[in-house]
Amino acid sequence: MPPSIHPVDLIAALRQQHLTPAIVFLTSRRACDEAMEAFNHADLVLPPVRQEAIGTALERVIEQYPSITEHPLIPIVQRIGVAAHHAGHLPSWKIAIEELMRQGHLDAVFATTTLAAGVDFPARTVVITQSSIRKSRDFTDLTIGEVQQVAGRAGRRGKDHVGFAVVTPSPYIDLAVLTKGLTGQPEAIDSQFTISYPMVLNLLKAHPHEQIQGILAKSFAQFQLNQRAELLEHKLDALHVQMEPFGPRVCTDWITQWQTFDHARRHRHTRHQTHRSESPEISARLPFLSPGRVVGLSRGRGIVLRQYRSKGQKNSMLTILRPDGAVTECPVTSVKEVYDRTCDFEETPTYPWCSTDTFDRLSHQLEELPQRLPVLPILTSTSHEPLPDAIVQSMGDFPCPTCPSRPACQKDFVTASRLRQEQQRHTKSIQALRASLWHRFQERVNVLQKFGYLTLATQLTIEGEWARLIRIDHSLLITELIRAEAFTGGDPSLLAGILASLAHDDDRPGAFPRISAGLSSLLGQVRKLAESLSPYEDPPLLRADVAALVERWVADPTLTWIGLCRLTTMAEGDIYRLLARTLEFLSQVQALKSTHPGLAGSASQAITLIRRGVLEELP
């Protein structure tokens, strides 16, 4: 059995059941291209009438977009009536395919799932071959919304009585994801509000600082945060009701009183009785040699299992877990180092002094410990633990031991303190939810003040006035570059190259032309600056190889589109998108006409130079 149906068989099966036209969603661009190759020798040829119809329809599109005249897929499209449509193609090709599909000339389109969100062309049938989708390097299961978006392409209004979503298995398909997606309710959507530097500048340009909180409160993000806060408030109300029986007793805040008392009382029992014979260094260590502590011995390391006193021994003793699960007893003096590392520990009263689970886990963790561990700094002082001592000494002054409500307090304390902790946690989260956007805004303001885009009174400085016009990703880096006069000299190809390396966010590897020395040194500067800005803004991928491509295109006006495509292994559609994104960035720089005429000039020069060939023909 083949791992998935052969594209030719698929189309044959669909045609046989009159399920065409269909959109076949495949996992990758490569799968789409391979599917097309499979038709090279297929004998599923269309009747001549339809072939002609496709031909004339294609001619009409080609008139408008001459760049696809010699597209290698045209013969198959015309002969078989199937086409591939994915982000690696030029937009003009995609428009042509969409047009053919809309007119009903094609039987099937092989597409990636990006199509489902991108354009609007329906078919009678969609064929689903996958249950996951590549999202930034990883494959994740399709959400219900995505499955329905894909399936939603099936069934054309006015052209079909019914639409069909056909699942055909391929390796790694999970049918459950698809059936759940088809039958389920789409997921709720959540706000993805982020506060960017240009947003802060533009807000402060138009509104005084004190109004901003009100504006942020109008966001969907805050609306959803408020919803969550309200939920917590309901819980808080419920908690208040639960806490009522534990109201004030003899003292108003008996929970705190009891907590301190209880703490002190317990502390007195476990306090280590220091013996004269132990040096202050050793005795200072004792409280830290608690079960679960990682210690260094003269040979190797170990984890403390218990600390005890033995009659025959001068010093306190330790039971220590050594590597390979050996358990040894030794005096505390043999501990060479106390590390700043403890492991979770569940004590038991008998050997090996911890639960079996803990024991297994500890022996495992002991093997896994890193080579270097930070040493716990232990201060040796003659009068340590001043606070507990004070409390313990004043135990006699506590009202609790003689308090009439002491038994009640002792009984209720566990529940009451848990409720109070919960209450405090909720109160804190509510505060955080209500104020988080504002805090994030303030953080941004502080950074902008630090870099001199905002005055201390949160007014825009001269720099801020123009910087607010750069409303793209990596805006802080770009404005800092402009301030550092990195682009002076104004070679449009360098400017375009740098902006391309910022605009590009894809990580598909490939082969690219060499970059010029000028661009290379400039990129070095940009990288250094980006690194220094990394605490304030995520650094871009800064791909030099990609920048070189745009640089070539701008620097060499005789370079044809075909020539450009030959320079690299990047797909045509990706090159187009790269140039289009660069144009967008350049047009933002071009907007700085009044403050940076030179820079804006070279930006507009670069724009004119980029817009030629395929880029000119497309809208």
Place this chain on the structure above:
Amino acid sequence: MTTEELEQLLAQQPVALLHRLARGRVHRQFRAGKRRLIELLLQHSSQNRAGLESDLQTLIGERQPRSESEPSRTHRPSPLPTKKTSLRGTDSEPLESAISLSAWLEGIGVPAPQPFIPDPWQTEALSAVSETDVVISVPTGSGKTYVAVEAARRAMEDNRTVIYTSPLKALSNTKYTEFSKTFGPDKVGILTGDRQENGQAPLLIMTTEILRNLLYDAASGEIDIRLDTLGLVILDESQYIADPERGVVWEETIIFCPSQAKLLLLSASIGNPQDIADWLTSIRSTACRLVRHSKRTVPLRAGYLHPNGKLTPLFRTLGIPHGHPHQLHPEAKRLFLEYEDETLPSGRQRR
């Protein structure tokens, strides 16, 4: 009963019965195929043989009256559960409740041309949008564009400017061509990152980012005259508000949208359109109207196509059994299990 007899008896039973028998006995029994299920049941029987046998007898007893009424579905008594006979091919599940392929394929074809009559939800949305903000959440392909076009037409008849935004430049271009055909080329303009045509037209198409920038410029005093006459802002594909990178732009646009302009949010089916509507109500001057429905205009059916070219319905029912993802068609289920069995590398346990 000896183990062999039991094995033989089990092999004769349909897989559905074995699944029922295995319930509570075998972990994740629904994932196992028949042969594996029998193996697991036999393993289990070492612990409680009597219980298994009596349950089996009860189940067979329950089954008998039904199969008697259908003489065609008598089980072939197989002498030994050899490899061939224990394959799932011999399983006969109750097919009577599941739809047949021919019924599933029925109705395929092109409907006769009908005069266009707007759906009730479309009329409702249109009458609402003249008074207040509207959020529309309907499945893909239900005719959101019709509402957008009609709402734009009405606003333009009132001498109001209309802005239509879409998340992608490609979509903007498609809409520009489409709307130019509908309203005439002089009535429609487009503004994208690198294309500006007919910028003074009453209906402007742009990407959402451009509109956000316009609104920022307007707020900071560089007044754009068109914002005064702005009557309607249509945000297409507004489920993009949940986009991790660009969602914030939709929020900014909605927050800064002038209050005299009505907002029309078009969105695919999402889980919480009411939240969006409540949010708009809380920040805008008028109460937002939510128009939602989940019924598709063209009904959808789901099918399963096996790599060998065999087509079957995916679900037992003709349409999509909403809320019941497990109502798989027995044939599709059998074929898929077979597919999984054969494609999984041998020795690897199915999840």
